Amino acid sequence: MEFLSYLISGISLGSVYAIIALGYTMVYGIAKMLNFAHGDVIMVGGYISFCAMFYLGLPNIVAVLLAVVVCTVLGIVIERLAYKPLRSAPSLAVLITAIGVSYFLQNSALLIWKAAARVYPPVVEGTASLFGGQLSISYISLLTIAVCVVIMLALTTFVNKSKMGKAMRACSEDKAAAQLMGINVNATISATFAIGSALAAIAGVLLCSFNTSLMPTTGSMPGIKAFTAAVFGGIGSIPGAFLGGLLLGIIEALAKAYISTTLANAIVFAVLIVVLLVKPAGLLGRYVPEKV
Amino acid sequence: MAQILKVDDIHVYYGSIHAVKGVSFEVNEGEVVTLIGANGAGKSTILNTISGLLHPKMGSVLFEGRDLKGVAPHKIVERGLAQVPEGRHIFQQMTVEENLQMGAYTQPNSTIEPGIADVYERFPRLKERRRQIAGTLSGGEQQMLAMGRALMSKPKLLMLDEPSMGLAPILVEQIFDIIRELHAAGTTILLVEQNAQAALSVADRAYVLETGKISLTGTGAELMASDAVRKAYLGG
Secondary structure, eight states, X not given: OHHHHHHHHHHHHHHHHHHHHHXXXXXXXXXXXXXXXXXXXXXXXXXXXXXXXXXXXXXXXHHHHHHHHHHHHHHHHHIIIIIGGGTTSOHHHHHHHHHHHHHHHHHHHHHHHOXXXXXXXXXXXXXXXXXXXXXXXXXXXXXXXXXXXXXXXHHHHHHHHSHHHHHHHHHHXXXXXXXXXXXXXXXXXHHHHHHHHHHHHXXXXXXXXXXXXXXXXXXXXXXXXXXXXXXXXXXXXXXXXXXXXXXXXXHHHHHHHHTOTTTHHHHHHHHHHHHHHHOTTOSXXXXXXXXX | OOEEEEEEEEEEEETTEEEEEEEEEEEETTOEEEEEOOTTSSHHHHHHHHTTSSOOSEEEEEETTEEOTTOOHHHHHHTTXXXXXXXXXXXXXXXXXXHHHHHTTTSOGGGHHHHHHHHHHHOHHHHHTTTSBGGGSOHHHHHHHHHHHHHTTOOSEEEEEOXXXXXXXXXXXXXXXXXXXXXXXXXXXXXXXXXXXXXXXXXXXXXXXXTTEEEEEEEHHHHHHOHHHHHHHSOO
């Protein structure tokens, strides 16, 4: 029963990683860049929802929607101002810019919201008690898992079936050819950032609800872990990000429970290294040889 | 015959390399026009400039009398100009049918199904493989898919860049038969080829391109008979 409870907490933590990793992987797949500012968009989502609930007194669901809207716009603006001018620049320049944007967001948050950690009460409170009280699961854990599954299914359907989703896959494979089809590549990249940032806002709310705290660096570590999860599952792959996120969360929770709390992160990254040694493209990553 | 495309004295650079040095030519409605020339003569550069992927430093490209300067590549496709790029560039990880749907990206949804049916009629092999991942097709099938995909946008001008590249002789013949069929059906085609013999055999008019400049022009038959062309491109 104890194991089950650790497993469930791992799955819900992993669900948050998965939602963040989906944003990383979609942006990487289409814009071929690592958006290291992604983690900080999560933090912005956390603060926006926090302020909406406690300063504006808005209902939780409205606060979450507001965070989604603000982060979506923020994602589009970041892409437009920081990354678009570098579309044909070397990837190292883009990477450094992304790190710069990350620090910019963190320091802006520091200015606006100060360094002290805020107490972030979960957006959903309460605990479900199962097996006559032997197993208790918080509603926020259940909500997180459900939200992650819904997002995963919606995103898969969107990418596989919708016109916009197919255009995203086309851009991800071959931008010049996509342009020759009449696809507006810039608009498609913008849309990808919008979706990734909207997901980051949701992840921000869930993450803060979990940790019950919020500060300007809240997004950094989960951002890096979610990036790890995306690589673990195969960067560029949507099911890969989902699987990678879940596994990472489970490994982390079990390592904390059974091995050592302090070593948990080291164990997570050690597993990543082993997986990449065996499968360099990640668990579900595809290496497609080009036919000439 | 109405003029559909006019390329007027374009100069295109890659950095400091002057790849196209003042090329002018035109294509009239219903014609098959070919640009032939050796590797590196600037043929693909010209097509990519027309498609808006590259920008001329000087000179202009007029499509249906309107200057394409500053028009984004996806807008150029909307105006009715489709290119089958060199090396085909099909979407390898998408299915055959999804590739065709992408070709119709600028078209209203209602015309996509009939458009796909038309392509399948012309290329029955693609219909057999409609659910297959495009990267698993043979080279000839990939070329057919690339052409079918471009036809999905119902282009007023279809530009083909080296459609015979890397194909076995029997497949080259098939591809050129398709070009003849398209021509007979009234499609206007600008064909870029290294395979001068095949290209001249289907072309109404031809231009010979040498290191970024047009060195000769005439009807397909005239150039086929020209000593200079025979020596340089047709093996004597």
